[in-house]
Amino acid sequence: MDNSIEIENLTKIYSGRVTAVDNVSLKIGRGMIYGLLGQNGAGKSTLIKILTGVLKSTSGTARIAGNDLNKDSLKIRRITGVVPQDLTTDGDLSGRENLKLVAELYDIPKKEAEERIEVLLKMVDLYDVRNRHASAYSGGMRKRLELVCGLVNTPEVLFLDEPTLGLDVTTRENLWSYIRSIQKEFKITIILTTHYLDEVDSLADELSIIDHGKIIISGTSEELKKSLNGDIITLKLKNDDEINKIGEFKNATEIKLMENKEIRMKVSNSDEILPVLMKYLSDNSISPESINIRKPSLDEVFIEYTGRNINAEQENKDYAKFMRAR
Ligand SMILES: Nc1ncnc2c1ncn2[C@@H]1O[C@H](COP(=O)(O)OP(=O)(O)OP(=O)(O)O)[C@@H](O)[C@H]1O
Ligand SMILES: [Mg+2]
Structure with a gap:
């Protein structure tokens, strides 16, 4: 399989002090759902921000769909979609208006944008509430809106930074099925970060464990369990x-x-x-x-390779972050 993403020795040091991403090299095959699993502060968001051109790396290179991150950043912005960790949709606008705004940012012709927005709203079952203010959406509905905002420009690669953070189990499972159907429908590569083990176990074709900015181990969930x-x-x-x-x-x-x-x-x-x-x-x-x-389970895999339990103290932090994001 050819690679959608090739990362070589990528490093990010904030303010000359905090090494958030530490010499990461990784290849991600086209058309897969790839999970980056790590605790709070592991460097997941920083890595996504670098790969989507929001942040400049301190050193290293990456190619996304054949484009060099350091040279073709505009092209990369056009062919990638990103759903950041914090909510970015405007609560004072309706779901449909939010999507229209994204379409305008990408200069998508009006008629084409309208057709695409209709498809996307239907895809995540928000068509019936398209004219309701996003602030009146439930947590799960709002996340679904965020999800399709990342698809307005029909990207080849979609980055999802903690797509189900702080949601309850049923809503999270519900969102997973939308993510699966998006991958199937558009045949795109999806990179998702999470600290939920069940999320990577259920969704990801392959995954990497990231800890203190380093990739500790990569493979399919089965391979990692076997490695124990x-x-x-x-x-x-x-x-x-x-x-x-x-x-x-x-x-x-x-x-x-x-x-x-x-x-x-x-x-x-x-x-x-x-x-x-x-x-x-x-x-x-x-x-x-x-x-x-x-x-052997992914819990055990995480403990084996990082020496820590991924769930330790995580739930309180999740809640605090979710409240902040709202
Ligand atoms: N703008 C910044 N300036 C300085 N340090 C930062 C900045 N953003 C992040 N960091 C630090 O970089 C490290 C990695 O942070 P990052 O947000 O990438 O982690 P994460 O894996 O996304 O964590 P979380 O699960 O909490 O979202 C942390 O130590 C964090 O404090
Ligand atoms: Mg993060």
């Missing part, structure tokens, strides 16, 4: 003595001490190892407060 090479057992222990004893357990391929006296153990096959582990615990008088057995 086994199941995960976590044990919550009570004291250092128990921790030291568990460190001697020979049947684990890896044993790590996490925060709060939690042990994270990798085993080739939890069904076989569990009875052995239970005997070891009993023989050594270790009585964990809890034992958890998990098959």
